[in-house]
Amino acid sequence: MTLKPILSESEITANFAEIQRPMAAMEARVEANRCLNCFDAPCIQACPTGIDVPAFIQRIAEGRDVAAARLILEANILGASCARVCPTAVLCEGSCVLQDRDEKPIEIGRLQRHATDVALASGARLMTRATNTTGKRVAVVGSGPSGLGCAADLAQRGHAVTIFERADRPGGLNTYGIAYYKMTPEESLAEIARVAELGIEIRCGVEVGRDIAGAEVLRDFDAVFVGIGLGDGHRLGIEGEDLKGVVDALAFIREVHSRPLHEVGVGERVVVVGGGNTAIDAATQSVRLGAKEVTIAYRRSEREMTAYEFEQEIARADGVRTLFGVMPFAVIEREGRVAAVRLAEARAGASGRIEAVAGSHYDLPCDMLLKAVGQERQSEMLARIFPELSHGANGLPMHDSATGATNLATVFVGGDCANGGREVVNAVGEGKRAALAIHAFLTGETVATPLQPSRLGAARARGAGLERPIRAHEAEAAWRSVGRSVPRG
Ligand code: SF4
Numbered sequence: 109m110t111l112k113p114i115l116s117e118s119e120i121t122a123n124f125a126e127i128q129r130p131m132a133a134m135e136a137r138v139e140a141n142r143c144l145n146c147f148d149a150p151c152i153q154a155c156p157t158g159i160d161v162p163a164f165i166q167r168i169a170e171g172r173d174v175a176a177a178r179l180i181l182e183a184n185i186l187g188a189s190c191a192r193v194c195p196t197a198v199l200c201e202g203s204c205v206l207q208d209r210d211e212k213p214i215e216i217g218r219l220q221r222h223a224t225d226v227a228l229a230s231g232a233r234l235m236t237r238a239t240n241t242t243g244k245r246v247a248v249v250g251s252g253p254s255g256l257g258c259a260a261d262l263a264q265r266g267h268a269v270t271i272f273e274r275a276d277r278p279g280g281l282n283t284y285g286i287a288y289y290k291m292t293p294e295e296s297l298a299e300i301a302r303v304a305e306l307g308i309e310i311r312c313g314v315e316v317g318r319d320i321a322g323a324e325v326l327r328d329f330d331a332v333f334v335g336i337g338l339g340d341g342h343r344l345g346i347e348g349e350d351l352k353g354v355v356d357a358l359a360f361i362r363e364v365h366s367r368p369l370h371e372v373g374v375g376e377r378v379v380v381v382g383g384g385n386t387a388i389d390a391a392t393q394s395v396r397l398g399a400k401e402v403t404i405a406y407r408r409s410e411r412e413m414t415a416y417e418f419e420q421e422i423a424r425a426d427g428v429r430t431l432f433g434v435m436p437f438a439v440i441e442r443e444g445r446v447a448a449v450r451l452a453e454a455r456a457g458a459s460g461r462i463e464a465v466a467g468s469h470y471d472l473p474c475d476m477l478l479k480a481v482g483q484e485r486q487s488e489m490l491a492r493i494f495p496e497l498s499h500g501a502n503g504l505p506m507h508d509s510a511t512g513a514t515n516l517a518t519v520f521v522g523g524d525c526a527n528g529g530r531e532v533v534n535a536v537g538e539g540k541r542a543a544l545a546i547h548a549f550l551t552g553e554t555v556a557t558p559l560q561p562s563r564l565g566a567a568r569a570r571g572a573g574l575e576r577p578i579r580a581h582e583a584e585a586a587w588r589s590v591g592r593s594v595p596r597g
Contacts, residue, residue: 113398116370136168248270271311316493326494331546340356384414485525
């Protein structure tokens with residue numbers, strides 16, 4: 109990128125400070141005591157990894173933060189990062205029954221962060237290492253959230269797991285694609301280092317299909333999990349798109365996460381094309397790097413914007429302006445680089461497609477244009493690695509959504525490359541579900557999935573009754589009845 113850094117190191121550091129304040133111990137206990145410990149709690153149902161939210165909150169209320177963290181990590185090995193990056197307002201907190209009483213929902217995300225931060229800082233052993241080995245080898249392609257979720261569960265069941273990661277550092281989206289003010293790459297890497305202590309080998313800089321053939325992986329491993337995320341950003345398909353200063357938003361965010369922040373170049377006037385969370389991240393990080401004027405250009409209405417409302421709120425607070433109902437028509441060049449983007453009013457045509465309104469064009473000056481209009485699916489990459497893998501018309505590998513199983517007996521898939529792009533927590537859950545299926549495939553031993561909240565809710569009912577808090581021996585019976593080990597602590 110030829111753009112230059114704008115701010116000094118100290119200014120940048122201040123700008124990229126995290127937004128979400130961690131909880132103090134007393135604040136966490138007070139907040140935890142507001143929880144009603146609901147029967148068949150909707151917050152569990154809303155969590156894609158089935159974390160037993162009321163149970164971990166109860167432990168925080170009792171001052172047992174480490175025990176709370178163990179419970180969280182048993183369900184979600186990336187519970188610390190999910191506490192920072194999950195859209196809790198639309199998941200667990202969005203389902204909290206307190207809202208029915210016009211009260212603020214329990215701050216589940218911040219409580220989860222509190223428990224995991226305290227526990228990780230304490231140095232306590234939080235994750236259970238396997239005590240036996242099965243003699244089976246599993247390859248995991250991709251070290252993002254789904255790959256880590258799968259690898260951790262398999263390692264804990266005694267399988268030898270090797271992760272192949274093409275990038276220099278592990279973590280995928282968690283390390284390279286989360287806005288800095290939510291989670292830093294260092295926090296992601298520290299979490300992964302702890303996961304790797306389960307005995308997982310992570311081979312970075314090794315791309316399956318380039319450095320090692322897919323056939324070799326199939327031959328050398330008893331099973332394979334593929335969680336390679338999504339591909340490059342879509343092109344705009346307009347004149348001038350390849351000019352200097354026109355950058356894929358994901359590449360920009362990746363650069364922000366790969367270099368010292370004060371060395372990352374940014375434009376003074378930035379336009380971001382798109383309306384999703386990537387567009388918001390690209391816009392807010394441009395502001396924090398020192399861009400003077402940042403505008404999001406979105407072709408649909410404010411109501412149709414796919415970025416979460418709380419993300420949009422951050423952008424508004426950062427002074428980002430959003431133009432609705434406009435689409436890029438061409439990139440205007442001056443001295444070999446972008447000087448403006450030509451926008452046109454956008455309307456839905458007779459076919460329902462968004463079209464430019466004739467004669468409505470105008471030029472919006474900018475020295476950086478960021479493209480955030482979605483990502484390619486990985487059908488080409490997957491076809492190169494495993495030519496026999498079947499794909500649907502939607503470009504996604506055909507698979508059983510409950511297990512990740514594909515038409516190849518030993519190959520399972522999960523995360524964004526299989527679901528087309530969802531949240532980090534969905535990817536972790538899918539990785540874990542695939543791990544259970546892989547374990548059953550390798551050993552013939554079926555494990556009751558811990559990711560069926562309705563079953564867990566029923567078990568809580570059997571153990572706890574309807575009105576009173578769950579007791580320890582009742583909780584044990586409930587956990588055992590759904591095939592889960594009893595959390596210690
Ligand atoms: Fe607690 Fe809200 Fe979950 Fe009920 S829904 S258990 S009040 S966090």
